Amino acid sequence: MPAPLFKRWAPPKPVAPPVHHEVTKPASPLNTAIETSTAENSPATKEARIESPKSIKKPKKRKYEAEAHEQTEETPKKHKAIFSKFEKVSKLAEARGQREEEEPTDGVEEAEVEELHDLQPMPQPAEVPEPAFEPTFSTLPTWLAQPVTVDASKTLPFAELGVEPFFTKKLEKQGFEDALAVQTALLPMLHPGFEQHLGDICVSAKTGSGKTLGYLLPIIEALKDRAVPTLSAIIVVPSRQLVNQALQVAEELCAGTKIRVGTALGNVAFASEQKQLVKLRAQYDPKAAKELHERASRHFQTGFVEKGGIFDDLKEMPLDHVPRYDSCVDILICTPGRLVEHIENTTGFLLNAVRWLVIDEADQLLNQNFQGWATVLMDALHGDTPVDLMNAQEHIRKRECDANSIWSVALPARRQLTKVVLSATMEKDLTKLGTLKLKRPKLVVVQDEATETQLLHNEENVFGLPSTLEEFAVHVGDGSNKPLHLLHVLLNFVFPGIQSESGAKEDTSDSDSDSDSDSSSSSSSSDSSSENKSDVEKEVSVASHTSRVLIFTKSTESASRLSHLLAVLEPSFKPYLKTMTRALTADASRKLLKSFSTGAIKILIASDAASRGLDIPSITHVINYDIPTSITSYVHRVGRTARAGKYGQAWTLFTRTEAAWFLKQVTKGDSVKRQNKKVKRMEWKESDVTANGKKKTYRAALKQLENAVAGNTEAG
Numbered sequence: 049m050p051a052p053l054f055k056r057w058a059p060p061k062p063v064a065p066p067v068h069h070e071v072t073k074p075a076s077p078l079n080t081a082i083e084t085s086t087a088e089n090s091p092a093t094k095e096a097r098i099e100s101p102k103s104i105k106k107p108k109k110r111k112y113e114a115e116a117h118e119q120t121e122e123t124p125k126k127h128k129a130i131f132s133k134f135e136k137v138s139k140l141a142e143a144r145g146q147r148e149e150e151e152p153t154d155g156v157e158e159a160e161v162e163e164l165h166d167l168q169p170m171p172q173p174a175e176v177p178e179p180a181f182e183p184t185f186s187t188l189p190t191w192l193a194q195p196v197t198v199d200a201s202k203t204l205p206f207a208e209l210g211v212e213p214f215f216t217k218k219l220e221k222q223g224f225e226d227a228l229a230v231q232t233a234l235l236p237m238l239h240p241g242f243e244q245h246l247g248d249i250c251v252s253a254k255t256g257s258g259k260t261l262g263y264l265l266p267i268i269e270a271l272k273d274r275a276v277p278t279l280s281a282i283i284v285v286p287s288r289q290l291v292n293q294a295l296q297v298a299e300e301l302c303a304g305t306k307i308r309v310g311t312a313l314g315n316v317a318f319a320s321e322q323k324q325l326v327k328l329r330a331q332y333d334p335k336a337a338k339e340l341h342e343r344a345s346r347h348f349q350t351g352f353v354e355k356g357g358i359f360d361d362l363k364e365m366p367l368d369h370v371p372r373y374d375s376c377v378d379i380l381i382c383t384p385g386r387l388v389e390h391i392e393n394t395t396g397f398l399l400n401a402v403r404w405l406v407i408d409e410a411d412q413l414l415n416q417n418f419q420g421w422a423t424v425l426m427d428a429l430h431g432d433t434p435v436d437l438m439n440a441q442e443h444i445r446k447r448e449c450d451a452n453s454i455w456s457v458a459l460p461a462r463r464q465l466t467k468v469v470l471s472a473t474m475e476k477d478l479t480k481l482g483t484l485k486l487k488r489p490k491l492v493v494v495q496d497e498a499t500e501t502q503l504l505h506n507e508e509n510v511f512g513l514p515s516t517l518e519e520f521a522v523h524v525g526d527g528s529n530k531p532l533h534l535l536h537v538l539l540n541f542v543f544p545g546i547q548s549e550s551g552a553k554e555d556t557s558d559s560d561s562d563s564d565s566d567s568s569s570s571s572s573s574s575d576s577s578s579e580n581k582s583d584v585e586k587e588v589s590v591a592s593h594t595s596r597v598l599i600f601t602k603s604t605e606s607a608s609r610l611s612h613l614l615a616v617l618e619p620s621f622k623p624y625l626k627t628m629t630r631a632l633t634a635d636a637s638r639k640l641l642k643s644f645s646t647g648a649i650k651i652l653i654a655s656d657a658a659s660r661g662l663d664i665p666s667i668t669h670v671i672n673y674d675i676p677t678s679i680t681s682y683v684h685r686v687g688r689t690a691r692a693g694k695y696g697q698a699w700t701l702f703t704r705t706e707a708a709w710f711l712k713q714v715t716k717g718d719s720v721k722r723q724n725k726k727v728k729r730m731e732w733k734e735s736d737v738t739a740n741g742k743k744k745t746y747r748a749a750l751k752q753l754e755n756a757v758a759g760n761t762e763a764g
């Protein structure tokens with residue numbers, strides 16, 4: 049039972065001096081220390097010390113004073129009042145102590161005494177929980193932080209979006225009934241009308257969501273009645289393949305109009321590409337011809353004459369004629385490198401009439417920025433046209449501006465230029481977007497409703513995957529048998545039911561399922577595989593199979609090696625297996641992709657070069673044989689399947705050393721959003737993939753490959 053408050057503060061009772069204390073003890077420090085230690089060891093003091101360390105000192109001091117008062121008769125008068133008070137208090141404390149000893153306190157009183165305890169913490173109101181920190185600011189500008197969002201499932205008839213019947217009929221013929229989500233957003237923003245956005249547009253929409261038609265359709269509609277070609281739209285894409293792909297979509301839409309679509313991708317000699325883009329003609333203008341000849345002669349005297357420039361062309365002109373340059377195309381689809389070459393070296397290649405600049409796969413293009421293409425392009429677009437190449441309107445504008453005429457302000461604007469920047473992995477990186485000199489930009493984000501808040505309020509880059517995509521991951525140990533694991537996936541999940549020529553096909557029903565939480569998914573997938581097997585005839589040939597698989601490797605060399613190994617491991621694949629390498633000409637790669645989309649080829653092995661934009665709707669499976677090097681690369685690779693609402697599967701083989709990055713960043717990281725779906729882990733025993741002599745065949749195939757690399761003629 050704790051002692052009452054007052055008692056603890058009361059000094060000890062004055063005691064009668066002991067007999068041997070006749071002589072007053074000097075108050076030496078040593079004695080004080082002894083006294084202190086004695087007092088400290090007494091039970092009362094111990095109790096007080098437990099209650100409060102402060103309460104130890106005061107009574108000791110007072111005890112000493114009381115003793116001193118009793119023992120010394122020469123107490124100064126001025127301390128009398130203090131001593132009398134002290135005595136009163138001591139008596140009071142003593143009386144109370146006695147009373148308490150006589151009347152034992154019950155629990156209620158105890159509680160009351162407890163309340164008087166001065167060192168007990170006062171009862172406090174319950175803590176008000178602080179709301180989690182939510183920043184009310186964003187480091188992003190408003191247009192990036194608050195994008196226009198469109199639900200990925202939204203579709204609308206093209207006619208409702210103001211598309212002319214001429215084009216709606218065409219689209220219907222192609223099987224496009226309704227506009228997809230990204231198109232429902234882009235068409236009104238690019239069509240002239242009250243919903244038109246008078247500024248630039250950035251678009252972030254998943255792979256295979258129909259971005260190409262979304263930007264091409266309004267441009268082609270606007271140019272439909274064009275009679276004389278003028279370079280009005282430039283579409284920049286990162287690879288030759290994508291140039292051809294966009295060209296195909298544009299040509300289908302332009303059929304029946306006079307719109308001319310040109311390309312610049314470096315597949316032909318530069319001089320002939322120049323002739324395809326710009327036409328030189330002679331214009332009768334004696335005054336201008338005289339001036340130009342005078343300037344040309346001054347230049348020829350200095351010796352600094354630009355080869356292939358206007359003075360060079362002047363030499364070819366008849367008397368009193370000046371060179372004039374006309375564009376041969378309305379829409380130019382090009383790679384950035386070739387575009388820069390034309391801007392710098394093709395006389396008369398002018399961008400003064402360009403009304404649309406489209407940059408597709410923008411994140412890749414801006415990350416590479418080879419030859420500083422963005423800066424060169426922006427200078428050409430926003431800079432002044434050289435005087436010799438100005439059109440009539442530009443000449444008038446220049447004259448009025450030079451004369452400081454008030455009419456210069458009344459002249460029509462140079463032209464309305466709209467930039468459309470698109471990607472499935474659009475990065476909110478202002479330093480990169482800054483090079484594009486965007487004016488009044490708007491960001492359009494196409495996403496599933498479920499992920500809306502996550503994507504919008506996240507300043508990090510978050511990329512969505514098509515909702516129709518199913519992902520699988522296979523751990524392949526140290527990777528020494530990776531080709532055999534790939535073969536296992538091909539035989540059992542991509543081409544189920546085929547008759548294996550190697551006779552090495554095993555049954556998946558005895559494949560070991562993952563024992564962790566993903567095991568259900570693993571077994572369910574095995575089930576789906578066996579369902580597939582029952583769907584197709586028991587033993588079908590590769591030729592009649594509907595699956596098409598795109599296999600990604602880390603380089604074109606590994607693609608070639610893998611192609612060789614697969615052909616040896618499973619000879620039935622050989623006629624349907626091809627490799628896409630950089631060495632292929634544009635024509636050869638176009639033919640290859642065509643036979644892949646028609647089904648003449650079933651397995652295409654490629655490097656990352658094929659990961660962007662490649663649109664072959666019939667691809668049913670993507671396999672990452674070599675793990676991608678970044679999340680963006682993963683998103684683009686797997687996005688080659690499950691396009692435009694079709695079902696698709698993506699498989700990734702990962703080794704022990706790759707597991708940490710892949711599982712943490714790709715399968716569980718926050719950067720990839722997959723609508724309550726998970727990457728399914730698939731596991732089987734190593735013996736499953738090496739059984740039936742496959743290991744032996746694999747070793748023989750490796751040996752053959754070694755010989756082939758060494759140039760041994762005996763190699764098969």
Ligand SMILES: Nc1ncnc2c1ncn2[C@@H]1O[C@H](COP(=O)(O)OP(=O)(O)OP(=O)(O)O)[C@@H](O)[C@H]1O
Pocket residue numbers: 223224225226227228231253254255256257258259260261471472660661662663665687691692
């Ligand atoms: N309105 C539509 N209805 C049905 N299919 C469409 C429609 N518009 C486009 N498609 C089809 O969708 C597929 C994907 O289109 P597209 O290549 O433009 O996608 P993308 O968004 O550019 O993809 P990526 O980011 O991978 O380049 C194409 O095969 C195209 O024919």
